[in-house]
Amino acid sequence: MAQSGAPRRYDALVIGAGFSGLYALHRLRELGVRTRVLEMADAVGGTWLVNRYPGARCDIESIEYSYSFSDEIQQEWVWTETMPAQPEIEAYLNFVADRLDLRRDIAFNTEVAAMTYDDAAAAWTVTTRTGERFIAPFVVAASGILSVPLEPDIAGMGGFEGTSLYTSRWPKSGVDLTGRRVGVVGTGSTGVQLIPVVAREAAHLHVFQRSAAYTLPWQVRPFAPGELDALKADYGNIRAAQREHPVGAARLSAFSVLLDMLARPPLKSASREEQLRAVREHGVMGALNWGDLFFDIDANRMAAQLYGEAVARIVRDPRTAAALVPTHPFACKRPIIDQGYYETFNRDNVTLVDLRAEPINAVTPTGIRTAAGDYDLDVIVYATGFDAMTGALSRIDVRGRDGALLRDVWAREGPVSYLGLQVAGFPNLFTVQGPGSPSAATNFVAALEQHVEWIGDCIAYLRANGHSTIEALPTAQAEWIEHTTALVAPTVLVHPTCSSWYNGGNVPGKKRMYMGYTGGIPEYRRRCDEIAAAGYSGFELG
Incomplete structure (x- = not known):
């Protein structure tokens, strides 16, 4: 992989232009953080761009599986069905990207191959498949929890003389x-x-x-007729109830x-x-x-x-x-x-x-x-599933402090993180909906909004108070994993007969661990807010 030209520098880099990446870009721009999004596809949409197989549909009502941060967007966009199909969600995300003028800060057809942390510079160097380099103090991985499909390994697949199709790239x-x-x-x-x-x-x-x-x-x-208008008129109450729902x-x-x-x-x-x-x-x-x-x-x-x-x-x-x-x-x-x-x-x-x-x-x-x-x-x-939660970052050569390779950490210790927001040993790298967050067990959009807002506030706090780094402490990470594991211990979620993408059991060789936080979004938000109010307890600020 040849390096091409001088690296481009930003305050923050966002990986992915799906639901999480689009909101992260908007939020960081509002905070005055010069941001660039790197997206491997040729358009916005993330999972909802590539999973366009017949019948693809969300399992949450459209008026709640949508952004709540902008009343203008939720009043202007017109949903046609109670639970939206893939084409409508893709169109919605394109509408948001245009409405907020996000495309000018997105580099499409830009696949990230490696990310390396420079301790002396307190910055990440991100290198693409074509050799482009980007440098920024902060990286926000909005690479999705169901964005890496599992390719089946069946003898003779390449010799099939008919048509082979994959639901993840229809x-x-x-x-x-x-x-x-x-x-x-x-x-x-x-x-x-x-x-x-x-x-x-x-x-x-x-x-x-x-x-x-x-x-x-x-x-x-x-x-x-008139049903969506009535729901839009009641959006204040709907969103309030949504925020309090587990x-x-x-x-x-x-x-x-x-x-x-x-x-x-x-x-x-x-x-x-x-x-x-x-x-x-x-x-x-x-x-x-x-x-x-x-x-x-x-x-x-x-x-x-x-x-x-x-x-x-x-x-x-x-x-x-x-x-x-x-x-x-x-x-x-x-x-x-x-x-x-x-x-x-x-x-x-x-x-x-x-x-x-x-x-x-x-x-x-x-x-x-x-x-x-x-x-x-x-x-x-x-239609053979996904390497969930950790798959996207594991496929990138992510090297943190002292050259530690993220995929090796997760292979050795399991899919660990602190709050699903950072992994110890990888300063200034934020994960949206990482392992140990509510993501997979909740409405993804509601959970990601909380994550993006917390990350944005954290970066703003660091910049305002003269801090150049933030890193999860290993002890805090261990305590968080112990807490999330204890929540599911008495349930069937961890029964040995269950091989699910929730616990990594669907991926050969992946260390099994239930990867979600099941205490509910309100309790999770309370804990995150409490940590921030205490000066980001459980993190080391440098």
Whole structure:
């Protein structure tokens, strides 16, 4: 990687131009911090730019999965649906970038390859894939928690003579699947959203299921005439309630449904008739809507059996219905919204391939070969998940104090950080939604706004008080990890049978540790504010 020209200097560099990066740029500019955003793609949008697969949609209501810092933006933008699909979210972020004139400070097609901290200069040198160099005292990593897809490693993939597609880089022009034999590998959140849409187009769809998923049936609808105007008129109250809600989504969302379950009666004390009535009246939601599932693994297993009974009421083929029942604890993975997922398996042109019974041996030139036989396909779609939370920074050569390599620290110690905002040994490097923050367990936008505002205030404080560095103390980091780990210790979130991107169990070789903060955004905000008010306790200022 050849270096090209003299480095360009700024007060701060932001990595990424998705939701977090755009707000970080705006906030830092308001504070008088000369900032440059480095974005590897050719446009704004982050995750919502590249994950444009059919059916891609948010699981939080649009009026809450949006910025709250600008009343002008939330009044001017017009959402069309209760829960926005990918094209609408991408359009929204482009609107924000134009409305705030952000593009002039964003370098597109600029992929960061390395970041090195210079202790003597108290500054970071950031080097791109093409050899460009940027120097700044502060770096804000807004590189996303679900921005690095896991590439499947299946023998023979390169020899497939049909079309190979990846949900994380779906062609912008779309793909016509009409009349084609399609295989989808993966049934996580992406697969559950994608499969019903593909099934309506394909001549035949084979779903290759590695791990069955729990889903939450959902109704997404266009706003009725006047409905959005009424919500906008009440935005003050909506945002106030959102700020006080543990998951940052006071209205209906996949997360708020889970939270509401905690107040429900326990499953273990329910009679058989009460259990069956819940399933008759509420389907799969009735199987899961009990208060003891999060803390009692036996109750959780009972719910899984009840869930299987609910699925069997929808899916006509008993063998398929049985294969669609998850084996991991409910809630140990991110909840998935479902729009006709199970009904899709009643279609004559859809076949479920249970990889627990017949693992994939190889991709062949004509399709996929499992232990049970060959499946001829024209198109293979890989929906195989993400290296969450730490993946983006682990793929950059990030070297902190004394040359410490961040990916080695996380490989050795697990995904550690202090507050999800900094990692000890990496001064002046801020992470938006890093491990140990509320991010993955909350409304991402509500959580990121708090992070960006805290980081902006911190940089302003340092500059105003003559400090050139801020670094998380190892002791504070260890105490924070101990605290976040203790919060989930009594729950099914850390049960050994759960391999989730929440705990890194979906990535071969990644050290397992639950990576979110489950105490809720209000409590997290209180702790962060308290730390700042105490002169940034737990950090060393230089």
